[in-house]
Amino acid sequence: MTPEPILRIRGLKTQFQSAAGVVRAVDGVDLDVYPGEIVGIVGESGSGKSALAFSILRLTTGRIVAGEVQFRGQNLLDLREAEMEKLRGDRIAMIFQDPMTSLNPLMRVGKQIGEALRYHLRLSRRAATAKAAELLQAVHLPDARRRVHDYPHQLSGGQRQRVAIAMGISCTPDLLIADEPTTALDVTIQAQILNLISETRQRTNTAVLLITHDLGVVAQLCDRVAVMYAGQVVEQGRTADVFADPQHPYTIGLLGSTPHGRQRGEPLRPIPGQPPRPGEIVAGCPFAPRCTLAEEHCRRRAPDLIHIGGGRHARCLLRTEVAYESAS
Amino acid sequence: MSPLLEIRGLVKHYPVGSRFSAQRRILRAVDGIDLAVHPGETLGLVGESGCGKSTTARMIMRLLDPTAGRILFDGQDITRLSGARLKAVRRRMQIVFQDPFASLNPRKTVERIVSDPLEIHRIGTAAERQARVYELLQRVGLDRRHADRYPHEFSGGQRQRISIARALACAPQLIVADEPVSALDVSIQAQVINLLQDLQRDLDLTMIFISHDLSVVQYVSDTIAVMYLGKIVEVGPSQAIYHEAQHPYTRSLLSAIPVPDPTRRRSAPPLESELPSPINIPSGCRFHPRCPLATERCRREAPEFRMVGAQQVACHNI
Numbered sequence: 001m002t003p004e005p006i007l008r009i010r011g012l013k014t015q016f017q018s019a020a021g022v023v024r025a026v027d028g029v030d031l032d033v034y035p036g037e038i039v040g041i042v043g044e045s046g047s048g049k050s051a052l053a054f055s056i057l058r059l060t061t062g063r064i065v066a067g068e069v070q071f072r073g074q075n076l077l078d079l080r081e082a083e084m085e086k087l088r089g090d091r092i093a094m095i096f097q098d099p100m101t102s103l104n105p106l107m108r109v110g111k112q113i114g115e116a117l118r119y120h121l122r123l124s125r126r127a128a129t130a131k132a133a134e135l136l137q138a139v140h141l142p143d144a145r146r147r148v149h150d151y152p153h154q155l156s157g158g159q160r161q162r163v164a165i166a167m168g169i170s171c172t173p174d175l176l177i178a179d180e181p182t183t184a185l186d187v188t189i190q191a192q193i194l195n196l197i198s199e200t201r202q203r204t205n206t207a208v209l210l211i212t213h214d215l216g217v218v219a220q221l222c223d224r225v226a227v228m229y230a231g232q233v234v235e236q237g238r239t240a241d242v243f244a245d246p247q248h249p250y251t252i253g254l255l256g257s258t259p260h261g262r263q264r265g266e267p268l269r270p271i272p273g274q275p276p277r278p279g280e281i282v283a284g285c286p287f288a289p290r291c292t293l294a295e296e297h298c299r300r301r302a303p304d305l306i307h308i309g310g311g312r313h314a315r316c317l318l319r320t321e322v323a324y325e326s327a328s
Numbered sequence: 329m330s331p332l333l334e335i336r337g338l339v340k341h342y343p344v345g346s347r348f349s350a351q352r353r354i355l356r357a358v359d360g361i362d363l364a365v366h367p368g369e370t371l372g373l374v375g376e377s378g379c380g381k382s383t384t385a386r387m388i389m390r391l392l393d394p395t396a397g398r399i400l401f402d403g404q405d406i407t408r409l410s411g412a413r414l415k416a417v418r419r420r421m422q423i424v425f426q427d428p429f430a431s432l433n434p435r436k437t438v439e440r441i442v443s444d445p446l447e448i449h450r451i452g453t454a455a456e457r458q459a460r461v462y463e464l465l466q467r468v469g470l471d472r473r474h475a476d477r478y479p480h481e482f483s484g485g486q487r488q489r490i491s492i493a494r495a496l497a498c499a500p501q502l503i504v505a506d507e508p509v510s511a512l513d514v515s516i517q518a519q520v521i522n523l524l525q526d527l528q529r530d531l532d533l534t535m536i537f538i539s540h541d542l543s544v545v546q547y548v549s550d551t552i553a554v555m556y557l558g559k560i561v562e563v564g565p566s567q568a569i570y571h572e573a574q575h576p577y578t579r580s581l582l583s584a585i586p587v588p589d590p591t592r593r594r595s596a597p598p599l600e601s602e603l604p605s606p607i608n609i610p611s612g613c614r615f616h617p618r619c620p621l622a623t624e625r626c627r628r629e630a631p632e633f634r635m636v637g638a639q640q641v642a643c644h645n646i
Contacts, residue, residue: 045513186603187585187586188376188580188598191583191584192598194586195598214586216585217586219587243589243590244590255588257515257517258514259518259521259547260587261543261587261589264548264549264567267525268518268547270515270519271515272519274483275513
């Protein structure tokens, strides 16, 4: 039997007001995350993946207009701000793309890590510093005992991301949201950080929601993946299944765009056109204008995310028909 | 066939620290590299941040003056050229930068941006220049309707197309593309890579393609040179480097690339520790502190290039 998901998002919608009108950054997202699993949210710039992450923690600058975010059985959208504060950094932690902007440049890293420990676990200053050094050791920061006294600028990008991870896992959260945690890093350092995330999950059984634009990172790290396009999840399933047999034309297009393993001269198969601009409303399926398989009705009717068997979901009218045919 | 571009012993050092300090130190951005690119060929230059690949690109374009070494373009030494003679060479080589937001003047229309090189080099009449702009826009997958617009009206991928049109304006022989697709989303990245490949074939361009992404570089290049801390550590045919990398750094770079294939999870453990500072370059082989194969000799003695298989490798232990 399957355990209860630790995070259960239903119909989540987040909107921004801009000069171009209402931007529907998150446009009806359903997503489950189970304890101890790593779920990848993959999509390109503007697909709404970061807005989704920020909405879960209610840190978004936009307006959450609909849906629910059930975390361990309670809807986070119903909580008072004070209750949210107790959760953030304790049960749900987040790490960001650029550790230089997410760390306080004027505070020693040990003290920053200690802040969460003192606030959530009520540790003494001394105990918090000692625990911070332990955490830095756990994330393999070289010379951790001495480094607790460093300021962020004294560390390299990879080391700062280690500090951010140490801070994220300091209260052993149930869920860690990592928003492009390796995008600013070189590949060899990225490999180290991905290993660290995987190792952390093994050790603490923390579930990880990993936001990334990199299909390679998803393939290497995630148990399940949700592909986002124009604010919606267009496909989700186990990583191995989605990569082996992608169902949504957008996923197929993304995989066809990567030069990995392709010989010279063998042309890439890019997705034609551009994603919709923020605020642009596309009638029917938002991907239809770029979709090589789109038919007339795709431009009129917006598809739902439907279960297509084997724990997989796709948001595509073509798949919907196939599913209905096989069901009847 | 003689190379279109050749660089010999190219060096760029920057003094760092106070001008009056006794401990004035040297940052060795590029520390003696040799390369040759033949007509119609693409050379891929790959390495992580700070390895000196962009500095090399800028020296080739003569946007930076080398500390030492020579740059030969079509047999002519252009290392110290200036004035009209430098301008004449520049017409024949152009650069495309990484950031399509920073490399286009926001106050100029696309037509002005693309026709600027033509004006600088006094090519054609106003009408001819305009016709050329329209032709170029079409060539890169835009059209004449875009000519009156400003860069902010375009997406990243379209802006990169504008940069490419500008680079092509004077019909150069050599294009240096410095991380041209790194700022773009994958689906758009593939469009721009395809465009560059088509252009190269149709216009018989020679290209230097610089990237940190070995999987992109292997796809577009005939030859790959791998840089580490200001030096080339391995150079050879693209497929040989990608499939039979010899240098331990190239190997770890390859194994660190997250492969978009869940059935092939990374086998080798990632490289330990971080890139040393180019101010404080390790003795001997500069890769030795991170190298799984390092021996005592590597600490003392810098390796020379040797032929191993189809490529040249600078390593004592291969």
